[in-house]
Amino acid sequence: xxxxxxxxxxxxxxxxxxxxxxxxxxxxxxxxxxxxxxxxxxxxxxxxxxxxxxxxxxxxxxxxxxxxxxxxxxxxxxxxxxxxxxxxxxxxxxxxxxxxxxxxxxxxxxxxxxxxxxxxxxxxxxxxxxxxxxxxxxxxxxxxxxxxxxxxxxxxxxxxxxxxxxxxxxxxxxxxxxxxxxxxxxxxxxxxxxxxxxxxxxxxxxxxxxxxxxxxxxxxxxxxxxxxxxxxxxxxxxxxxxxxxxxxxxxxxxxxxxxxxxxxxxxxxxxxxxxxxxxxxxxxxxxxxxxxxxxxxxxxxxxxxxxxxxxxxxxxxxxxxxxxxxxxxxxxxxxxxxxxxxxxxxxxxxxxxxxxxxxxxxxxxxxxxxxxxxxxxxxxxxxxxxxxxxxxxxxxxxxxxxxxxxxxxxxxxxxxxxxxxxxxxxxxxxxxxxxxxxxxxxxxxxxxxxxxxxxxxxxxxxxxxxxxxxxxxxxxxxxxxxxxxxxxxxxxxxxxxxxxxxxxxxxxxxxxxxxxxxxxxxxxxxxxxxxxxxxxxxxxxxx
Numbered sequence: 349x350x351x352x353x354x355x356x357x358x359x360x361x362x363x364x365x366x367x368x369x370x371x372x373x374x375x376x377x378x379x380x381x382x383x384x385x386x387x388x389x390x391x392x393x394x395x396x397x398x399x400x401x402x403x404x405x406x407x408x409x410x411x412x413x414x415x416x417x418x419x420x421x422x423x424x425x426x427x428x429x430x431x432x433x434x435x436x437x438x439x440x441x442x443x444x445x446x447x448x449x450x451x452x453x454x455x456x457x458x459x460x461x462x463x464x465x466x467x468x469x470x471x472x473x474x475x476x477x478x479x480x481x482x483x484x485x486x487x488x489x490x491x492x493x494x495x496x497x498x499x500x501x502x503x504x505x506x507x508x509x510x511x512x513x514x515x516x517x518x519x520x521x522x523x524x525x526x527x528x529x530x531x532x533x534x535x536x537x538x539x540x541x542x543x544x545x546x547x548x549x550x551x552x553x554x555x556x557x558x559x560x561x562x563x564x565x566x567x568x569x570x571x572x573x574x575x576x577x578x579x580x581x582x583x584x585x586x587x588x589x590x591x592x593x594x595x596x597x598x599x600x601x602x603x604x605x606x607x608x609x610x611x612x613x614x615x616x617x618x619x620x621x622x623x624x625x626x627x628x629x630x631x632x633x634x635x636x637x638x639x640x641x642x643x644x645x646x647x648x649x650x651x652x653x654x655x656x657x658x659x660x661x662x663x664x665x666x667x668x669x670x671x672x673x674x675x676x677x678x679x680x681x682x683x684x685x686x687x688x689x690x691x692x693x694x695x696x697x698x699x700x701x702x703x704x705x706x707x708x709x710x711x712x713x714x715x716x717x718x719x720x721x722x723x724x725x726x727x728x729x730x731x732x733x734x735x736x737x738x739x740x741x742x743x744x745x746x747x748x749x750x751x752x753x754x755x756x757x758x759x760x761x762x763x764x765x766x767x768x769x770x771x772x773x774x775x776x777x778x779x780x781x782x783x784x785x786x787x788x789x790x791x792x793x794x795x796x797x798x799x800x801x802x803x804x805x806x807x808x809x810x811x812x813x814x815x816x817x818x819x820x821x822x823x824x825x826x827x828x829x830x831x832x833x834x835x836x837x838x839x840x841x842x843x844x845x846x847x848x849x850x851x852x853x854x855x856x857x858x859x860x861x862x863x864x865x866x867x868x869x870x871x872x873x874x875x876x877x878x879x880x881x882x883x884x885x886x887x888x889x890x891x
Contacts, residue, residue: 377415407440451475627653692734744782
């Protein structure tokens, strides 16, 4: 019975394997004949006698991948082991389904970005177990596509062998959750990129899936809308060195990060809505060397005790438009600090308080700094431009102790300048010294932070303008009154001149003719008519 059971089990697994191989057989592959005339095929050998094959089929309007490797690659592409590397790119095509890859024992890197991928054939690497990197970003993959069978290797009589995958990029997709056993066949995975997905909440299954990858060294969960990181996420990730969680919705630094204290080297928290960074926000992160807390739109203050990071070497605290307060003294414990970026904030001053171990400030910069140990002997780059600096003695003491010579301009040529007091506004900080500022007597009227308005808007000038306008108006009214009075007086006196009336001669005769009585006019007309008649009769008789 025992042997029969084993035989049945083997037969069942054989059928299962056959079924797996026949999956999606109805979907054709891209023809391989003369493929190197369509794609770019390269081969080379390095000094260690390792063969490198490169197949670039990017942006070729393909709808499927190749069924086998090009003949130009020869038999080494199929049989080559660790001494052979194949790099394949299908990015920029129209591949909706990524089919099972051609058989090879070589080390394989596959890129299929911007392809519109919606489905993955499982098992993807049944015949290519030595795959090293898989880049599937900028596609349309959902969590339904990702299942444990996707990454399993060949069957070896009792179970599926693991694959050699080390780098997996699933960013810019539509993944909302992960299956608990998704990575059970990837024991060598070191880099996992899940940025720009829909993992707004890490549920129990997703947390368990990520936590199971104990070899993970780099994890990217950026821009997923996360508000917290579960405490169960990190206890087994003892090798995690780089954590990217920028662009999420954290309002406080997740307490679970303290579990990574001995391994975490790089932490990126940029673009989160922190209102402030409290004391002990990064407590326990004793190995942290690079911290990015830039582009935090709501950050107003970094409280005392928040930046006590003994191992930090690079700190980016730039582009925080509301940041007005930062305790620079916390960084005195970071003796290995080499790069400090405080540009484009709302900082007005920096203070390095007196310390028995490192710094004691005094009025005379040159003399007092003799023999004082520099707080950051390895500092090579200090960026502080784009802040409204109040150029005080306190600020320049801090800058000279930290290394004023390390202040750098921005790439666009912008350099740090004084904003206040008014007498120093616009002056480059690099042209001033603590000795100069501390001995300068600044008039009180220049201490106002707000700029004075233009002259025509100042109170005294407004009053003076109103007085002048009133005087001009009164004088105009008086002159006008006098003119009116004089005209009225001249009009009513004898000294006035009567106008002369002129008439034409014709007009005068017509007026006299018009004044005659109608009877007289008629008699004169009759007399004239009679005289004319008599004259005519006399002339006729004489004739």
